[in-house]
Amino acid sequence: MKKIALISDGWRRMITYAWVDGIIRRIRELDEDIALYQYNCYGNWSKDALHNTGEYNIYNLPDLSAFDGIILDGSNIVDVWQKEKIVERLQNCGVPVLSLDWYISGFYYVGADNRRPIRELMTHLYEVHGCRRFVFAGGPEDAFGNFERVAAYCECLKKYGMTLDDNPILCGDYDYETGVNYMREYVHSGSKLPDVFVCANDNIAAGICAEAEQWGYRVPDDFLVTGFDNLDKAAYFRPQITTVFQDREEIGKLCVDVLLRIWEGKPVEERNYIPVTCIYGESCGCPNNGMVNYREYLREKIVATVKKDEDDSLLVELEAQMARCNGFREIFEYIVDYFQKLRCDGVYFVVDRKLFAADEDTDFPVEGYDEKNLVVADGFENHKRMAFASVGELNRHLEETGSQNAYLFTPIHFREQSVGYLVMKNGRFLYDNPYYYDIHSTIVKTLETQFKQKQLENAANKLQMLYNRDPLTGICNRIAYTDIIRPAFAKYQEKGIACALVFVDADDFKSVNDTYGHEFGDQVLIRIAQVLEEECPQQGYVCRYGGDEFIGFFPYATSEKAQQYTDRVQSRLTKENIMISIGVELTFAGGEETIDEYLSLADQNMYRQKQMRKESRKNID
Incomplete structure (x- = not known):
């Protein structure tokens, strides 16, 4: 199968689908084994130069040397630097290039004789x-x-x-x-x-x-x-x-004919023209040419208006659905469902996996795409949901099934940063409704809004974690006891789940500081915290309550589980010559006691253990 790349820039909010229609019609008329890949942006529409940079980055996606022929629709590229950049790339790609309605030395011109x-x-x-x-x-x-x-x-x-x-x-x-x-x-x-x-x-x-x-x-x-x-x-x-x-579809058809002659090694003119005809009418003083059917025209306009209204209603509905979503997966599901209602054969979303993480310091590429991180987020083809393990697998699928089909690639970006791209198969609705920018911008703006919201949530969570963390040991602090452990206790109490509250105190910690110094004492506290957290059962928490005091908390507790926990902790620390006292109290599921009351009982149990140890050492002495 041969592949043709079409590089284009929309005119304002519209996309010129006539080229695509003419190219695909001619390929199918001749029954040629050819696929069309169109890379389209809207780099001339926004007044934001950085936004336009993100649009034009779609031109960096294809490996141009991998195509058998390239068609450049560059008449709408108003950014001189971008125009020179893509022309230079095309001049160096080693592939025959056709230029539509714009003569460039070294390329084959295809269009009207103006x-x-x-x-x-x-x-x-x-x-x-x-x-x-x-x-x-x-x-x-x-x-x-x-x-x-x-x-x-x-x-x-x-x-x-x-x-x-x-x-x-x-x-x-x-x-x-x-x-x-x-x-x-x-x-x-x-x-x-x-x-x-x-x-x-x-x-x-x-x-x-x-x-x-x-x-x-x-x-x-x-x-x-x-x-x-x-x-x-x-x-x-x-x-x-x-x-x-001048018939724009004929320009698309002529492009195919010119490329076929080039591939066959036949001579090709530098300039290739479609037929054009002057049509004289009333504005120059000639009579009405009679080449119109007003009723048919009105009928077509009415039908087109109805279809446009239907498409606009679908887009409004999509926007409302996406606004209610809480995550990217759900957004992509709605978008894919939306495209299945349009007159197209498929769509795929390829995005940078960093989109889903939404870390506050995330940066996406400005030049090209981070291919290592690109994933296929969602897609469908012929009304069947499709999943691909990698972008490479998607690309192989397009090549294996692409003959006589047109694929439209458009950029997904947040201003100048490129997040990914959309691939649409045979977007026939674009012929009647060329305002694809409205769809494109609605989707991209929603993704960017969701991304920024997730970033803010992650940043807030990170700040909350810092706020709830003890700076010395890295575990939860006393504030976290109020903000995290208390609500967790209430939730488990409501569900009738028993929990364990563990109160821990380092033995003779003052003498440790006095004998070995505060830096050594700090290391002791850090080690106690590490062991308590490492041994803590799942869904549990450990916090530094103050000074040399620590609290452990975990649900689904039994006397056996609590004893096992305290035994493991004390065994490990004793081997390192770190002595602690531990008191445990199990909550009564459905009881009326507060967590502070349970903690007071655990503290009393810890104190009894500490006193017993002191008495034991006195008897030994």
Whole structure:
């Protein structure tokens, strides 16, 4: 099986699924053994540069040299450094690279011939409609498509003996608002309107037409407008906008054809164009072209709106479910259930295992991924829950079953720190609902919120442990007796479980300090604490009650278990010449006595043992 990598950046909140659809359609038409791996981010949407760094890190995930061909959709990568970085990697990967709608020396260009249709439009405007004053209403100055369209515009001005001073070029974005701003600036400046605005795309053209109406102008009565791309807003706008038709699915199909010729060793042109057609309509003074079916269009819009509403409702429901979760496992279960309701064939979550620990000092990689710590958190395929012991096992599964399928990889990150990534199989819903960023950001924000909450909980627990720990011995202190042992006693009493309270005192500790010094005395106390804790049964606690006094506590106690505990402790310490006295008291399950009353009885039992030892030593003397 051959593998193709598609490197892409979303346009604002949207993902361009047309490339993917065209590529997969062509692979299946030809019945080729090929899989598509798309690595997509939204690195141009946020105003937070560190967030965008985390988005772009998905480009570091693939080993590009492991692919048979690579397609770069780089027209939306606005970060110059990121653009140069990925281009350099592609130039050095040793794999044939195709660039979509963006010419890069050394790569094969696949897309529209942006110059030819602009020349055709300009000729039509000049010769048919008598236009003599032009404005090019452009998109981003450094965007390749805009650059090519500007170049063709300049060629035509030169051909007709016109200058840029009289026929200016405007630079902005590719959106509707850019057209609105162009028109508004012309009105406010008092400049004479041109005969025609030649727009870099239909969004800009629609914005100019709509804003013109706000100021009492009408297109084409007062001036003409042309667009590019043949979006819905061109064919169905009022006035119907003259535009240029280019089929993006055909660009995807052409990519497959070009790669197949390369793999077969056949000659391939450096620039490979899809057919484009100028479509003349009302905005340039031509009649409605009649190439529209308004009822069918409305039907499709209604169906699409219903599907979008359904998808949005599912996302709102997911957000509410995740907000009630107490852990990551539960969150991932809800997310996987959510994706099973969408029109896709599978999804997998790969995350850094440090996510689950949520230690307060956790840092995730900024460049690349910590492959040693990556795990498959959850996933499904074809409505069947799937589990993988390792990421390597998941990767082998994708390769074994990937033929004629498309896999979308998107980043999971907390600002610039990369936590993992999501893999989606055949996300067909993206064609009708391209706003994948909304899903992507909802999931990532929920995971980040959960992570920070767990970090705070862990930090609070750590502080509580420090607060409850004796700094000398490391075991619980007297505060812990109140905060931990008392509540534990109450819980076991309520359940009718008998417990043991053990009171321990070091014998003649003052003389030990006086004879050997306080540092030696400290070591004695540390050793007593160690032995008491090491021998303490499960679910039990040991704390330093004060000075040379210690308390032991454990549930499910019997007289035999308590005696065994005290015997083991005294035996070990006696061998080290450390003498202690121990008193034990068993709680009465269901009784009304308080823990302090039981502790007082244990203390009395310890004192009796100490007195008996003193009497014994006197008799020996």
